[in-house]
Amino acid sequence: MAETYWGESAKEGLAFFGKMSACISHDIKNYLAIINEKAGLVGDLLFVAEQGRPLDTEKVKKLVQDISQQIKRADHVVRSLNRLAHSVDKSRCVVDLNETVGLIVSISQRLAASKGVRLEMRLPTSAVQVESNPFSLMYILFLYLDKAMSAPNDGQVKVILKDMGDEGQVTISGSFEALVHSSEAVPAPIPGLQEKLGVTVKLEGNFGEAVIRVPKAFKLKDIQS
Template identity: 30%
Template sequence: MADGTESRVAPVSPELAFFGRITASVTHELNNVLSIVEQAAGLLEDQLAANEHGVPLDPDRLRTVHSRIERQVERGAGIIHNLNRFSHTVDDRDRDTDLGEFLATLRALCERLAELRHVTLEVVPCASTVLIRHNPFAVLQALFRALEIVLDSAQAGETVRVEALPAADRVTIRFTGPASGLVAHRGPHLETCRSLLAEMDGELGTTEQSGGGAFEILLPATVVADHC
């Protein structure tokens, strides 16, 4: 990753490094939530202390600070929910998982990474229920690695799009981004992605078109029902 986070954990296995990378990113965001809650609670305390010295309490101001705390608690609960969903991907090594769940988790884990690059991340909901029978942690890691490469290749102001294209007994997950850097990309993330996909009878493809390029992950899948 461009921020160099992973270089410090390079000697450990790619799986552990991935787990560490995600938890570091999520806990970093939780620190922001806690910081806001701490300061908002402190501001309420400041206002009560001023009131003890005769300054009247301002109900509108109190409501504003209270809403700030409520919003952050809700945000924190969402972050913890996503971390919990991610943690449970290691529970079973071989089970059917809805691709929609993978994409929702991927979006939650990568939104901040995209935001830091001023890149818009668009994850298109699946039009069908697509089940993937494999180790969910490995599937998520492969998706994350592919998205990571596309995000790293994108420039500020660009959009990276993730969409699923189911067909018969396979699904293609397409990561569309800028053409530059994708085709020529070589690096540990790409190799990790390739070896993970090889274990699940999947493939990694790259397409190039005018104005953009895409990574495509092909995985064996079962299309259960159309949503539309």
């Protein structure tokens, strides 16, 4: 059961799930608002055409294309929500780190923009697969990404995934130095959760990077519930 990895820290997991869901729902709201206005403008143009003004058919075509584009964007976000929701289905399975990193970065875009931070992501061409707990992995990645977004390097945070053979390595750039000396540098549940998943996190590059190492094959510890 997924909750055996969390124990007393389950509320942090719920808070993470809530925060991600809120980000996604806000994105969907925005796309719906754009679709509302674009569709409304089509209605306005048809109305004035009925009053005698010539209808700009090219403009209407463009608006229809714009609506289609916004629907695609909203659909992408809904798929992210779906993947997040299903990440708690299994406590242990093969996790595609390319997809997981991509999902967390995608969901975090609006948060990053609200902080004036640009997110850059680099993924390897081949999938990096690890055996782990998908929801917990997402949580760990997001916590360090969130810290980095609070202290970016020149307004930018880079997230780089590499295949290191026996492990996947996610490097998140940020100014972690100030955070190292803060009591909140490492969230409370993280060390225990990382240990249970075999994940190691080291601050390197004079604390300009958090390097998260996820073993590809790790015997997830049986935890007493």
